[in-house]
Amino acid sequence: MVATKIIKDLQKIVGKQDVLTKKEDLASYAYDGTTSWIHEPDVVVFPTSTEEVAAILKLADKNKIPVTPRGGGTNVSGGSIPIKGGIVLCTTKMNKILTIDKENLTASVEPGVVLMDLNAALAKEKLFFPPDPQSFLGATMGGVIGENAGGPACVKYGVTKQYVLGLEVVLPTGDVVHLGSLTMKNVQGYDLTMLFTGSEGTLGVITKAHLMLKPMPPAKKTLMAVFDDVAVAGETVYRVLSSGVVPGKIELLDNWVINSIERLAPMGLPKDADAVLIFEVDGIPEAVEKEAKQVEEVCKRFGAKEVRVAKDQAEADRYWAARRAGFAAVFSAAPTVMAEDVTVPRNKIPDFIRKVKGLCQSRGIGYNIIGHAGDGNLHPALLTNIKKKKEYEQAEKTMEEIISYAVEIGGVVSGEHGIGLEKKKFIKKAMDPLAIEMMKGIKRIVDPHNILNPGKIWEQ
Numbered sequence: 001m002v003a004t005k006i007i008k009d010l011q012k013i014v015g016k017q018d019v020l021t022k023k024e025d026l027a028s029y030a031y032d033g034t035t036s037w038i039h040e041p042d043v044v045v046f047p048t049s050t051e052e053v054a055a056i057l058k059l060a061d062k063n064k065i066p067v068t069p070r071g072g073g074t075n076v077s078g079g080s081i082p083i084k085g086g087i088v089l090c091t092t093k094m095n096k097i098l099t100i101d102k103e104n105l106t107a108s109v110e111p112g113v114v115l116m117d118l119n120a121a122l123a124k125e126k127l128f129f130p131p132d133p134q135s136f137l138g139a140t141m142g143g144v145i146g147e148n149a150g151g152p153a154c155v156k157y158g159v160t161k162q163y164v165l166g167l168e169v170v171l172p173t174g175d176v177v178h179l180g181s182l183t184m185k186n187v188q189g190y191d192l193t194m195l196f197t198g199s200e201g202t203l204g205v206i207t208k209a210h211l212m213l214k215p216m217p218p219a220k221k222t223l224m225a226v227f228d229d230v231a232v233a234g235e236t237v238y239r240v241l242s243s244g245v246v247p248g249k250i251e252l253l254d255n256w257v258i259n260s261i262e263r264l265a266p267m268g269l270p271k272d273a274d275a276v277l278i279f280e281v282d283g284i285p286e287a288v289e290k291e292a293k294q295v296e297e298v299c300k301r302f303g304a305k306e307v308r309v310a311k312d313q314a315e316a317d318r319y320w321a322a323r324r325a326g327f328a329a330v331f332s333a334a335p336t337v338m339a340e341d342v343t344v345p346r347n348k349i350p351d352f353i354r355k356v357k358g359l360c361q362s363r364g365i366g367y368n369i370i371g372h373a374g375d376g377n378l379h380p381a382l383l384t385n386i387k388k389k390k391e392y393e394q395a396e397k398t399m400e401e402i403i404s405y406a407v408e409i410g411g412v413v414s415g416e417h418g419i420g421l422e423k424k425k426f427i428k429k430a431m432d433p434l435a436i437e438m439m440k441g442i443k444r445i446v447d448p449h450n451i452l453n454p455g456k457i458w459e460q
Contacts, residue, residue: 002042002065002086010045010087013055018046018093029088033076033135035336036386037421041068041082046093050168050176050207053089057205057452058174060087064449067172069201071112071140074133075147076339077420079200083455089205091142097121098208105213106165106182111142111206127213130157133416134327142206148198150416152249152280152323155241155374157214159416161197168208169196172447182210195442200418201453203446217282220248221292222316224308225299230254230275230357230369232303234349237277237373239302241346245291249280250374251323257370260329267322270306277304277373278319326370327379334366334383336392338399340423342406343377343415355405356380359398377415404429419457427458 011019020026021043030040047053060067066086073080082088095112102125109118115129115136122128132151133139139149145167150159166180180186180193196204227233230252237250253261253276258269269276277299281291296307310316331337344352353369360367366383380402384395403413403426413419413426427436436458443450 003063006059006063006065007043009059010043010056013059014045014047014052018048020044029070029073029090030081032073032078032080033331034078034081034422035331036338037078037081037083039081039083039085041088042085044088044090046090048093050170053091053170053205053207054174054176056087056089057170057172060451061173061449064451066454067451068453069142069146069205071143072114072135072138074135074138075143075418075420076341077147077200077414077418077422079147079418079420079453079456080143081421083421086451091205091207092140094207095140100125100127100213102127104182105215107211107213108182109141109209109211111140111145111209113141115139115141115144122213123216126216128216129163129211130154130214131160131163134324141209145197145206145209146199146201147418148416150372150375150377152251152372152374154372154377154416155250156246156248156282161194163212164193164197164209165212166210167193167196167206169204169206171204172449172452176207177204180210184212198418200420200456202443202456203452205452217248217284219285219288220280220282220316221288222310222319223279223281223292223295223299224310224319225277225279225296225304226270226273226306226308227275227277227304228273229303231350231353233275233277234353234373236299236302236304237349238346240279240295240298241374243294243298245281245294245298247279247291247295247374248282249278250372251278252276252369252371252373252378253278253323253326254369256368257326257329260333260368261322261325264329264332265325267318267325269322278323280316280320330368330370330379330381333368334385336384336386336395337381338384338395339379339381340399340403341377341379341414341417342403342411343375344406344409344411346374346376348409348411349373349376349378351409352378352406352411356402359401363394363398365395365398372415375415376411400426421456424456424458
């Protein structure tokens with residue numbers, strides 16, 4: 001429990017209106033996008049400035065109180081769950097877009113800016129921020145950076161770390177450090193900006209970020225390729241890429257996801273298909289037409305029974321709305337959903353899909369596969385119920401085998417969701433033990449009292 005005196009000190013820092021202690025309020029900050037983890041904090045605070053964040057952390061460090069940074073709470077790794085109680089430091093009121101520099105293709109933002117709001121503002125200048133996690137309607141920039149978020153556009157444009165130029169960070173001790181710059185190139189010493197990008201709130205609280213932007217492509221075209229075999233769809237991904245075309249997006253939906261979406265909100269997806277691949281090609285109009293034709297030809301050559309080219313923007317929007325509905329369909333399908341985030345080499349996608357299918361079908365476990373197939377990032381999900389012990393344990397064992405297989409074929413346990421609580425038991429399978437010890441050593445140096453998001457990434 002956080003002492004009454006500490007709560008009063010927090011109220012002095014941010015004001016009474018920005019400190020929550022009522023049971024019903026704390027319950028709202030006890031969970032994230034996962035279905036397996038829940039733990040209430042003792043208090044929630046809403047700073048509105050770097051100075052307030054620094055004062056909160058200085059107070060917490062002095063009294064050795066755990067602090068869990070939090071934005072929109074949309075993450076699906078358990079990363080923003082206050083598993084040790086203490087303080088939730090919620091940055092949603094630090095929500096200003098500070099600058100948009102069209103000449104230099106940069107923007108500076110506070111951590112509570114919602115990604116959708118940022119891209120809406122950028123669109124007015126014909127710019128965009130490429131990383132596009134499917135939680136973009138609620139995800140905030142602090143979390144996007146802290147998780148090194150990805151999304152469908154990563155196949156062509158890369159992940160968040162490739163767009164972070166500089167950061168202002170408050171360390172667990174309350175000290176403020178400025179990292180990186182506003183320039184496209186910067187090799188002044190160690191790249192400490194990248195140390196904090198993807199650190200999942202364990203090393204510091206981001207209070208400002210300087211971002212690189214891209215000009216909005218003048219033309220786009222969407223295609224949907226239909227397959228009778230999900231593994232063949234997976235194989236077609238690397239066939240398209242090795243043909244010389246790099247689409248902006250390549251997304252995979254299996255039969256279960258297709259039919260679940262159609263039940264929830266009919267969008268015209270082919271319900272008899274074992275899988276579909278949704279492509280987006282973008283760039284100058286002439287190149288887009290040529291690349292779209294090449295994607296269509298490659299898909300047909302390697303097993304697509306049909307390729308639908310969106311006739312207009314409305315049809316394209318329907319396909320992408322269906323893809324965005326995928327996670328809602330998955331997470332509403334069972335009391336407990338084990339949804340993982342492995343990434344495998346693209347030419348191993350068919351093998352991985354067959355492995356998941358074989359394990360789950362042989363054991364009678366409900367499952368589905370959705371993912372950013374263009375970069376090998378797949379989200380196998382097992383449908384279970386944590387209240388049914390035997391069923392849940394079998395699902396856990398199966399997921400461990402799935403993740404072990406992903407690592408065995410050269411993959412990683414997380415491509416974009418982060419480790420958090422959900423995957424920390426798997427980190428030893430995927431990383432060199434010395435590398436894990438190096439991470440722990442960095443944590444001890446930066447956070448000597450282990451107050452910031454403790455209990456995450458690795459097992460204690």
